[in-house]
Amino acid sequence: xxxxxxxxxxxxxxxxxxxxxxxxxxxxxxxxxxxxxxxxxxxxxxxxxxxxxxxxxxxxxxxxxxxxxxxxxxxxxxxxxxxxxxxxxxxxxxxxxxxxxxxxxxxxxxxxxxxxxxxxxxxxxxxxxxxxxxxxxxxxxxxxxxxx
Amino acid sequence: xxxxxxxxxxxxxxxxxxxxxxxxxxxxxxxxxxxxxxxxxxxxxxxxxxxxxxxxxxxxxxxxxxxxxxxxxxxxxxxxxxxxxxxxxxxxxxxxxxxxxxxxxxxxxxxxxxxxxxxxxxxxxxxxxxxxxxxxxxxxxxxxxxxxxxxxxxxxxxxxxxxxxxxxxxxxxxxxxxxxxxxxxxxxxxxxxxxxxxxxxxxxxxxxxxxxxxxxxxxxxxxxxxxxxxxxxxxxxxxxxxxxxxxxxxxxxxxxxxxxxxxxxxxxxxxxxxxxxxxxxxxxxxxxxxxxxxxxxxxxxxx
Numbered sequence: 285x286x287x288x289x290x291x292x293x294x295x296x297x298x299x300x301x302x303x304x305x306x307x308x309x310x311x312x313x314x315x316x317x318x319x320x321x322x323x324x325x326x327x328x329x330x331x332x333x334x335x336x337x338x339x340x341x342x343x344x345x346x347x348x349x350x351x352x353x354x355x356x357x358x359x360x361x362x363x364x365x366x367x368x369x370x371x372x373x374x375x376x377x378x379x380x381x382x383x384x385x386x387x388x389x390x391x392x393x394x395x396x397x398x399x400x401x402x403x404x405x406x407x408x409x410x411x412x413x414x415x416x417x418x419x420x421x422x423x424x425x426x427x428x429x430x431x432x
Numbered sequence: 433x434x435x436x437x438x439x440x441x442x443x444x445x446x447x448x449x450x451x452x453x454x455x456x457x458x459x460x461x462x463x464x465x466x467x468x469x470x471x472x473x474x475x476x477x478x479x480x481x482x483x484x485x486x487x488x489x490x491x492x493x494x495x496x497x498x499x500x501x502x503x504x505x506x507x508x509x510x511x512x513x514x515x516x517x518x519x520x521x522x523x524x525x526x527x528x529x530x531x532x533x534x535x536x537x538x539x540x541x542x543x544x545x546x547x548x549x550x551x552x553x554x555x556x557x558x559x560x561x562x563x564x565x566x567x568x569x570x571x572x573x574x575x576x577x578x579x580x581x582x583x584x585x586x587x588x589x590x591x592x593x594x595x596x597x598x599x600x601x602x603x604x605x606x607x608x609x610x611x612x613x614x615x616x617x618x619x620x621x622x623x624x625x626x627x628x629x630x631x632x633x634x635x636x637x638x639x640x641x642x643x644x645x646x647x648x649x650x651x652x653x654x655x656x657x658x659x660x661x662x663x664x665x666x667x668x669x670x671x672x673x674x675x676x677x678x679x680x681x682x683x684x685x686x687x688x689x690x691x692x693x694x695x696x697x698x699x700x701x702x703x704x705x706x707x708x709x710x711x712x713x714x715x716x717x718x719x720x721x722x723x724x725x726x727x728x729x730x731x732x733x734x735x
Contacts, residue, residue: 316499319594320651320658322615338618349617349648351498354590354659357583358492376702383499386640388628410615412594 285409289330292402293428295393304430307393309405311348313382313424317363320352321422322410327392332406343406346387350422353380382424393428403428449526449539449720451678454556454671456725457541462558465541468533469570469667475532482578484525487703488669489661490579490587495703496521498660499643512639512692513699514646515680518673519712520704525670526720539720542678543671545620545649553620553652555610559668574665576656577603587661595655606666609654617648630683635692638683646676678722681715 293299300307309325326332329343338344356363365378396403407426452461473481488496497517522540530536547553554560559571576599579587584602592598597607611619629645632638649672656662663669684690691697697710715721 314499319590320613320615320647322617322648322651334614347617347648349615349644349651351647351650351658351660351663353489354594354661355586357490357586357661362492377500379494379497381500385499385644387644412613412615413596 285411287333287409288407288423288426290405290426292404294401295397295403296401300393300397300428300430301432304432305390306388306431307390308386308429308431309345309389310384310386310427310429311423311425312384312427314348314350314385315382315422316350317353317380318355318422319412320354321350321412323348323350323423324408324410325387326406326408327389327396328400328404329406330404332408334408334410336408345389345392348385348387350383350385386429389428393430448716449537450723451539451674451720452541452723452725454541454543454558457558461541464533464535464538466564466570468529468535468538471534472529472532473570473575476578479528479531481574484528485574485576485664486578487521488664489659490583492583494661496660496664497701512636513696513701513709514643515639515676516692516696516709516712517701519677519680519715519718520701520707522670522673522677523707523712523718523720524704540670540674542674542722543668544675545672546623546626547620549619549622553611555608555653555668556671559671571667573606573608574667575603575605576662576665587659590659591656591662595658597655599656606657606662607655608657608666608668611652611654613651613654613658616652616654620649620652621645626679630679630686632683633687635687635690638680638687639692642676642679642683646672677715681722684713 311323324332324334324338324347325345326336326343327345329336332342336342336344338347363380365380365382405426409422457465469481472479476482488494495517497513500513526540529540530538543556543559561569562572563569579602581602588599588601595609595613597609599605599607625645629638629641632641650663651658653666653668653672655666657666657669657672691713692709697708699709701707701709701712712718
């Protein structure tokens with residue numbers, strides 16, 4: 285599975301604010317329906333792969349570990365997440381609704397913002413077994429979110 | 433003094449159970465835990481091990497709440513129910529364990545997996561030894577029996593692909609691969625990582641941080657623990673989750689009044705009929721407490 289490489293995002297006060305007390309790297313829409321997996325995050329290391337050592341020197345800032353459901357074991361349609369539900373439907377939500385996860389990266393962002401105006405991130409999926417090289421990583425969006 | 437007569441006539445005093453660290457369990461505690469577990473595994477109905485392990489994943493329906501993005505009620509948008517649901521799960525499992533063992537002093541111990549990076553990451557010895565006194569150690573692995581073939585075959589293939597080990601047809605047993613899977617964290621959590629979680633300023637943030645640590649440990653243990661559908665068949669699951677529950681309690685003590693968002697407090701926690709999110713917040717009301725160890729005094733000779 286190929287790593288996700290972002291386009292550059294701005295790190296100036298105009299882009300992310302000047303007085304944030306916290307910065308999170310937020311993953312939206314993380315698919316946890318299949319095997320357990322990890323996402324290793326590197327800052328400013330577009331060449332990072334699953335062979336890259338997870339060290340600060342390589343721009344590594346953290347990992348998300350996803351405890352997976354391992355697949356679908358019901359009949360056809362059992363694991364299809366409903367796109368929408370009618371009002372007054374108080375049944376529990378589908379268990380496979382994609383997740384939101386985040387890593388706090390406040391210190392790393394502050395240090396980078398002091399010396400550069402832009403940042404690219406590389407997200408390296410670590411999957412079990414044999415995975416097609418051109419398959420996609422299992423999240424919908426990743427964002428840098430700052431809080432003041 | 434006739435102790436037997438006194439004991440039989442003594443009133444039943446409600447007492448709060450002490451969940452202790454695996455590392456400090458006395459030999460009698462471990463023996464009681466193993467005996468209750470064996471008894472629970474010997475029950476094939478809805479009081480037994482297969483029933484409770486199956487609530488978490490397979491057989492369907494699986495009830496566990498992980499990565500809950502949308503809440504327990506369909507119209508809610510964010511739902512940090514991972515911690516309340518698993519607290520309820522442990523509560524009912526522990527009661528069933530006590531019933532099976534006819535021993536209300538048996539409690540779920542917590543595996544303190546916080547490990548200094550300079551030390552090796554390991555599974556506790558009482559869970560890692562294959563046999564005890566010539567008998568299989570029930571803490572080493574658990575049986576997987578009551579999953580329909582149509583569901584088990586899918587999970588079996590998933591395990592074979594993800595772990596490289598085919599557990600075979602049912603009945604099967606759980607297995608572990610500590611630190612071996614490629615997606616596993618390089619070691620168990622450090623004190624710094626856990627302290628970072630405990631410093632979370634609100635419940636949602638704490639839940640997110642501790643669930644990430646929790647996920648990493650499941651994957652680090654590997655084998656059946658690394659997949660939601662069968663993780664709870666491994667006896668180590670309960671020691672791991674008791675540690676997670678304990679950390680939530682420690683965080684609660686450090687953050688008085690910090691609760692899940694108010695709109696969740698009345699949310700049910702299926703399939704547990706008598707507990708809501710709000711009902712899980714006070715562990716003393718659930719009849720247990722966390723202690724590092726319990727060392728009873730014995731009367732001095734002649735006293």
